[in-house]
Structures are given as C-alpha cells and as structure tokens.
Amino acid sequence: MSADWQNGGFGIYVHWPFCQAKCPYCDFNSHVSREIDETRWLAGYLAELDHAAGQIPNRVVTSVFFGGGTPSLMHPDTVAAIIERIRKHWPMSNDPEITLEANPGSVEAGRFRGYADGGVSRISMGVQALNDRDLKRLGRIHSVEEAIAAFDIARDVFERVSFDLIYARQDQTLESWKSELNEALSLAIDHLSLYQLTIEKGTAFSDRYEKGGLRGLPVEDLAADMYDITNELCERAGLIAYEVSNYAKVGAESRHNLIYWRYGDYLGIGPGAHGRLTIDGQRFATEHYKMPNAWLERAKNAQGEKLRNGLSDLDQANEYLMMGLRISEGISVSRVEALAGRPLDRTALATLLEYDLIDLLNDQLLTTPRGRLLLNSVITELLF
Template identity: 85%
Template sequence: MNADWQNGGFGIYVHWPFCQAKCPYCDFNSHVSREIDEARWLRSYLAELDRAALELPNRIVTSIFFGGGTPSLMHPDSVTAIIERIRKHWPMSNDPEITLEANPGSVEAGRFRGYADGGVSRISMGVQALNDRDLKRLGRIHSVEEAKHAFDIARSTFERVSFDLIYARQDQTLENWKNELNEALCLAIDHLSLYQLTIEKGTAFSARYEKGGLTGLPVEDLAADMYDITNELCERAGFSGYEVSNYAKIGAESRHNLIYWRYGDYLGIGPGAHGRLTINGQRHATEHYKMPNAWLENSERGTGEKVRNQLSATDQANEYLMMGLRISEGIDVARIEALAKQPLNEIALSHLIELGLLKRKGPQLRASSQGRLLLNSVIAELIF
C-alpha cells in the first residue's frame, strides 16, 4: 500500500535568505547583508542534505526549487554543488523540474548560463509590475526596461520561464490592469503567477497602511473584477488558471508547487524553510531556524531544523483540504476521508454545492470560480 505522500510526490526546497533590498510588501524570510561567506553557507546546505538523506531513503525527487530571498544572487557553482549533492543521495525523475527564483536586477547572461549548465531548467522571475511608477512604489530596484532585458536573457537560456505580477495596486484601474496583463501575456512563454496585493502584518506596507499612508488601494468589488478579468484574459490566451494565482499552458504548470497543493512530501532546508516529511509512516511538519545567522550556526553544530511536530490525522486532512482546493483539479474525497478517518460534513458540502461554490464530479471535489474568491469561507465550512 502506497503512503499518502506519494499522491503528491517528493520535492526539495532550498531557501537562500538574502536580497539586495527588502520590498515593503514582502513578508518572506529575506534579509539584506553586505557580506556573505558563500562557501560557509554552501557547506551547511550540503550538510543538511547529507543528514536528510539518512532519514529519507528510496525517494525519487521530482523537483528542486531554489527560493528566497533572491537565489539568483548565489554563485552558479553553489547552485550546481547543491544539485549534484541531491543527485548523489536520491534518484531523480526522468525530467526533473529544477527552478530558481530571480529578480531582474540580479540577472546576468553569464551567470544564467552557469545555472543552466549546472542543471537548472526553469526560472521564476519577480517582475511585479510593468510600469516604472508602480515598481518604485513596490520598492523594486529594477525598471521595466531592465525587467524586459532580464526576461530576454532568461528566455534565451531556458525553455521554461515564469514571471510574477502583482495587481490591485495603488491607484490601479481595471483598464490599467487589462492593458498591463495583455502586455504580460504577449511576453509570457508558458507560465504566469498573478497575485493580488495583500497587506501582510509585519511588513513596511502594513505599518504605512495602519497610519493611513497607503492610499488608493482598490475597493473589494474592483479587486474582484480584476480577478475575474485576469481569469478571462488568461484563458483566452491559452493560460489556464490551474491554481488561485497561477496560470499556465497545458503541461507547463509548476511541478514543484503542485507537490504542495497535492499534499506530497517536501524537504525544506535553509533559514525559515518549512517541510512536510513522512518518516516511518508518520507525517511531520518541520521548520528551520528563521534568522540567517541562527540557522547557519545551528546547522554547523548539528542541524538547522528547529521544529519537528507530528501531524495528527485531522491536521493532515485539513492541510490537504486547504491546499487541494486551491487547484483546479481539487481534492480526492476518498483520500481526504482516509486521512481524517471520518467523512466530510455532508450537510455543509451539499450547501456549498447548492450555492455554486463547490463542484463534485466522481471522486473529485473542487472549488468553482466563485468558490475560489471565497475560498477561506468555503474551507471554514468543511474543516474537520
């Protein structure tokens, strides 16, 4: 009998915590540092992989994702060494997806060729806006011209290139967003990540917002209209909305992120990295030390992992529910009930289907377009 995680596969996430500048909307674990001893950092990444390999034998790695921070600030030799160490410990799938996140200001043709030579097969680029005024407001250090130049370099080096945009920005009209999205779709190769601006606690934007300084944000109805037009224009251009904020041509979906959304297992290493690991039949939630120096020092002492908690049957079912309803394929009812060791609430389920927020076809349960807009409320009704 297969373990549950095999429904989603196994991937590895490597977190590089450093950026050239901290964006005011960002709540990711990213830090600005003048001096980085990259050789020392590499030793710790490799040691973490060596430790993990002892606990996780006989896994096939389907994807590796270098996230951050800005991993495109890493030397290509470091990225190559990490990929080689993973290949040493685990067999890889026939066509592994190896993604590296990049910011346009850190893109250099020679560096990108080095990543490709080392095994990187996909780039995810943080463009965020296609006009200079909004890039400045978002705290980005690149211009639109630099972003397009960086995208050209990436496109000439890699077959698969995705980029991110943020919408529902300050003073952005529906027409502004339509024009920008159409331009993005003309540039795009096979994948786009399109996120609505959210004000996250602990960010510079949050502090500004609480003081009344973040003006011109769209009202809820306008933001919903922007979401609707995003789906409409992407679909028309052949980019299916396979997840709440992600659009791809058929076969170009992010395989690494699908591991999360299909509730597979993933090893996370690096400052603040999270993981989900099934060991001896028990699934665990793992988390590494968040602050870079704390992670580095603890990794050198023995392990960068700070937290390892066993997940109960209810925890696992709820995580699968929250992740799986984000994607267009939805969740498998038999699988979630097996995880929970109890059936879904049929009264709540019938009500949500009647309201048109959920759709059920055979074994699969998925959120409708309207349901995705109200996903938190939908999940709250079904949670175990």
C-alpha cells in the same frame, strides 16, 4: 499500501535568505547583507542534505526549488554543488523540474548560463509590475526596461520561464490592469503567477496602512473585477487558471508547487524553511531556524532544524483540504476522508453545492470560479 505522501510526490526546497533590498510588501524570510561567505553557506546546505538523506532514503525527487530571498544572488557554482549533492543522495525523475527564483536587478547572461550548466531547468522571475512608477511604489530596484531585458536573457537560456506580477495596486484601474496584463501575455512563454496585493502584518506596507497611508488601494468590487478579467484574458491566451494565482499552458504547471497543493512530502532546508516529511509512517511538520546566522551556525553540524512536530490524522486531512482546494483539480474525497477517518460534513457539502461554490465530479471535490473568490469561507465550512 502506499504512504499518503506518494499521492503528491517528493520535492526539495532550498531557501536563500538574502536580497539586495527588502520590499515593503514582502513577509518572506529575507534579509539584506553586504558580506556573505558562500563557502560557509554551501557547507551548511550540504550538511543538511547529507543528514536528511539518512532519514528519507530512496525517494524519487521530482522537483527542486531555490527560493528566497533572491537565489539569483547565489554563485552558479553554489547552486550546481547543491544540485549535485541532491543527485548523489536521491534518484531523480527522468525530467526533473529544477527552479530558481530571480529578480531582474540581479540578472546577467553569464550567471544564467552558469545556472543552466549546473542543472537549473526553470526560472521564476519577480517582475511584479510593468510600469516604473508602480515598481518604485513596490520598492523594486529594477526598471521595466531591465525586467524585459532580464526576461529576454532567461528566455534565450531556459525553455521554461515564469514571471510574477502583482495587481490591485494603488490607483490601478481596471483598464490599466487589462493593458498591463495583455503586455505580460505577449511576453509570457507558458506560465504566469498573478497575485493580488495583500497587506501582510509585519511588513513596511502594513505599518503605512495602519497609519493611514497606502491610499488608492482598490475597493473589494474592483479587486474582484480585476480577478475576473485576469482569468478571462489568460484563458483567451491559452493559460489556464490551474491554481488561484497561477496560470499555465497545459503541461507547464509548476511541478514543485503541485507537490505542496497535492499534499506530497517536501524537504525544506535553509533559514526559516518549512517541510512535510513522512518517516516510518508518521508525517511531520518541520521548520528551520529563521535568522540566517542562527541557522548557519547550527547547519554546519546538520542541526538547522528547529521544530519537528508530528501531525495527527485530522491535521493532515485539514492541510490536504486547505492546499488541494486551491487548485482546479481539487481534492480526492476518498483520500481526505481516509486521512481524517471520518466523512466530510454532508450538510456543508449540500449547502456549498446549492450556492455554486463547489462541484463534485465522481471522487473529486473542487471549487467553482465563484468558490475560488470565497475560498477561505469554503474551506472553513469543510474543515474537520
């Protein structure tokens, strides 16, 4: 009998924690530092990979994702050395997806070619807005002109390029978002990530909001209309909503993120990186030390991991349910019930079906478009 993680595959996430500036909406583990000793950082990453290879050998890696922070601040040789070490320890699928996140302000043609030569096959670019006023409001350090120039460079070097936009911003109208999204769709190759602005605790935006700042945020009905028009325009352009905030042509979905949503295993290394690893039949949640210097000091001895907690059967069932209902394909009823060791609540299923929030197609349980708008409520009803 195959281990459950094999339903989702295996990938590796590498966290680079540094940025040129901290965006006020960002709650990721990112830091601004003037001096970075990449030689020491590379040694830390390689030591962690060497250690992990002894615990989870013989896995086929289907994806590698360099996230952050701003990984496009890394030297291409650093990225190439990490990819080379991964290839040394694990076999890779025939067409592995190796993604690197990039910000337009840190892009240059030579650097992108260096990443491609080192093995990167896909770029995910944080554009966030296509007008300069809103870029400034979001704390971005690039202009629209720089973003489009960076995208053009990426498109010349890589076959697969995705970029992010944030909507439901201050003073944004439905018409202005339609115009901006149409411009984005005219640029897009095969994938877009389109997120509603959320105010996360611990961010500069959260502090402003609690003090009465950030005026002009859209009311709930307008934000819902923006979500609806996003789905409509993307589908018309051939980019299907395969996840709540992600749109792609068929076959161009982010394979790395699908590992998360299909509840596979993933090794996370770097400051604050999380992972899910199955070792000797037990699935663990892992977490690395968050502060860069604390992680770096320990990583050289392959001790960057801070926590490793065993997950119960119910923990795993609930995590699979929470992740899998985000994607259009949904979850396998037989798989989630096998993980939980008990059936889903039939009364809750009947109610959600009655209100057109879910569909049941043979063994697949998925949310409807209406259900995605109320996803947290749907999940709450189904949790074990």
